[in-house]
Amino acid sequence: MRASLIQIGVDEDESVDSRRRRAASLVRDQAGADLVVLPELWTTGAFAFESFTTAAEPLEGPTYEAMAKAASDAGVWLHAGSIPERDPDGPLYNTSLVFSPSGDLAAAYRKIHRFGFDKGEAVLMGAGSELVTLRLPDMTIGIATCYDLRFPELFRGLVDAGAEMFVLSAGWPERRRSHWTLLAQARAVENQAYVLACGTAGTHAGVPQAGHSIVVDPWGEVLAEAGADEEVLTVEFDPAKVATTREQFPALKDRLLGLEPPRR
């Protein structure tokens, strides 16, 4: 399986329209990949809280349209990162969109864990409540966004729903880059799953971004890692490694807690 992680630069001196066109063109350049991934809130920047309300789009807004077309032009599965979604009947959500190679929406995931404690995203956006997995031709993927990476129970829930690979889009800040790498490896090792984590480059709302998009295999080995600048990180890997890792070191079968149905 071949995946390309587009670690796009998000800087305030570029308009959203221009970045959207650039992202679409970068996706088209990845024709031949099986899966292409963009980061979190790359239209506005994950820390540009002031612009969330004005830049929010309906689910099927301009980013949806541009990404659906780019996915079908390139003939790839596209995790198009996330948008600030305006739900006509509710709050804003940080919503990831996944398109099939024919440009149809295959999945939408509203970020469950909002970042900011009592500020920023945590007060401006609503929390999603549903885990999302999706069957690609060779693997089942589970979707997560940025701060979700700190919540292992979400990933275990995705494994229980069949996930063999986690695809995470992020706008992770440079000042906590060591956590990013450590947690990406931890989620891979404890769940014996691939982790594809795509961040942004650049600085938005005064927050330098970590970049360092990373691909980790089910044994916790880093297969590829980007630098800090805009970059397309391309990696090839064997989907069957999830099954062999789980067979040869069957730690997931030794779980004792959390297997009961949830109490109501």
Ligand SMILES: O=C(O)CCC(=O)C(=O)O
């Ligand atoms: O958890 C972190 O350190 C970063 C999270 C974050 O930036 C986000 O979710 O937008």
